[in-house]
Amino acid sequence: MTTEYSKPLPVPINPQLTAPFWDAARRGELVLPHCRTCSNVFFYPRELCPECLSSDLDWVSASGRGRVYSYTIVHQPAHPAFRAESPYVYAIVQLDEGVRMVSNIVDCPHDELAINMPVVADFDAVTPDTTLVKFRPA
Numbered sequence: 710m711t712t713e714y715s716k717p718l719p720v721p722i723n724p725q726l727t728a729p730f731w732d733a734a735r736r737g738e739l740v741l742p743h744c745r746t747c748s749n750v751f752f753y754p755r756e757l758c759p760e761c762l763s764s765d766l767d768w769v770s771a772s773g774r775g776r777v778y779s780y781t782i783v784h785q786p787a788h789p790a791f792r793a794e795s796p797y798v799y800a801i802v803q804l805d806e807g808v809r810m811v812s813n814i815v816d817c818p819h820d821e822l823a824i825n826m827p828v829v830a831d832f833d834a835v836t837p838d839t840t841l842v843k844f845r846p847a
């Protein structure tokens with residue numbers, strides 16, 4: 710899918726830290742930070758493992774599958790870039806790998822949304838440089 714945003718998107722605060730995530734998203738792949746010391750997989754990206762504080766980290770491929778943990782329908786977006794696609798679904802997705810990710814649910818009528826609904830990653834190339842990871846019903 711491709712969504713055209715009417716204003717510049719907010720950009721990552723630490724692009725070097727999150728570059729592998731965005732690079733993978735452009736390839737249509739979901740990756741997660743992984744600790745090589747204790748094997749913990751976590752999200753959001755951090756410079757230290759939240760489990761053991763190791764800085765020996767890399768990235769691993771994720772299945773892209775998960776379930777809706779929680780959601781709300783946004784009618785008043787907090788950033789003007791997202792005004793054109795309102796109302797949209799702001800959701801927390803529990804990935805099969807165990808981590809939770811904030812994203813959007815797309816291609817789903819709002820009255821069919823449900824907690825614990827199976828979803829799969831959907832990659833939305835919103836600009837030539839930026840692909841957002843969203844989710845749709847599995």
Ligand SMILES: [Zn+2]
Pocket residue numbers: 744745746747748749758759760761762763
């Ligand atoms: Zn660790």
